[in-house]
Amino acid sequence: MSSQDNETIIELKGVSKRYGFGDAESYALRNFDLTVKRGEFIMIMGPSGCGKTTLLNIIGLLDQASSGEYYLAGKNVARVSAGKKARFRAKEIGFIFQNFNLVPTLSILENVSLPLIYSGCRKSRRLRMADNILEHFHLREREYYMPYQLSGGQQQRVAIARSLIADPSIILADEPTGNLDSRNSHIIMEELQEIHSQGNTIIMVTHNPALTTYATRVINMLDGEIDTDIKTVDDSELPRGGKNEKVSVKVLPSRDPIQMEITSESDVVVSGENVTTEEAPEEKAEEKETKKPAVKKSSSKKSTKKKSTSKKKGAKK
């Protein structure tokens, strides 16, 4: 009930995104208002071209509105510099894409560590943190693989690990199950549900109405506007936690993700677009132990990269 528990994390006011001029002018978003509370799990639906990706990209600071105001965690982010935006994005927002968007030339371990480039810690520490979170996703055995060597479901779980590693305020997912079969979709949704239940805020685009059972709120868009907006869970019932309380991510024990197969060609297609690969200037910063991955260390406390027999730990069946 307290406002503390239901803090507003995103506020869009009259946001429009316009393309073209004159006769060719069109709106991907039209005068869009949206308020998101911490702990919501919002699913966004609507026909192709209605502006869902544009909305996520604006929320995620990958794109800029033509007009309107945008407050992220209380900060007006509409007019900050590109560099600040990139930094803010890396710290506050985790992305999950339909095509996984792992960088094809980097190992799984390096991919997962990418968002930490802005954290100010050294590469060795970044890789250790990535190793740690991959262990929790039962993907440690694959950390020196290249993305193409993993199935689609595994790649998406790597992408989820990557989205969480910098302990963001919000997870944005654009059709994260769009390229997966139903079994792998289910695994991904269980993962997201677990992340949400620990107090994280998730905004996800989907075409699949069956998935809306995971959401606390379902928004249907049409022609760049909100058509319907239905909360299925009251604000006071939203899970607590979130960034300020160092939400942890536990991996569900009863799954054997290593077994997920490549089910179609699209499973191995990756796209590196939208992924920041440049090195950050803060490399100089001394090895600060201030940031921890958003992972509860349930088993091993050391994060040595040596043999990981821990895979089966907790994975019954």
Ligand SMILES: Nc1ncnc2c1ncn2[C@@H]1O[C@H](COP(=O)(O)OP(=O)(O)O)[C@@H](O)[C@H]1O
């Ligand atoms: N770079 C662009 N240039 C011109 N029009 C664009 C651009 N990106 C998106 N659009 C248009 O904006 C509208 C919304 O696109 P998008 O947000 O990708 O929709 P959705 O994700 O719902 O399918 C579409 O009509 C699309 O053609």
Ligand SMILES: [Mg+2]
């Ligand atoms: Mg889209």
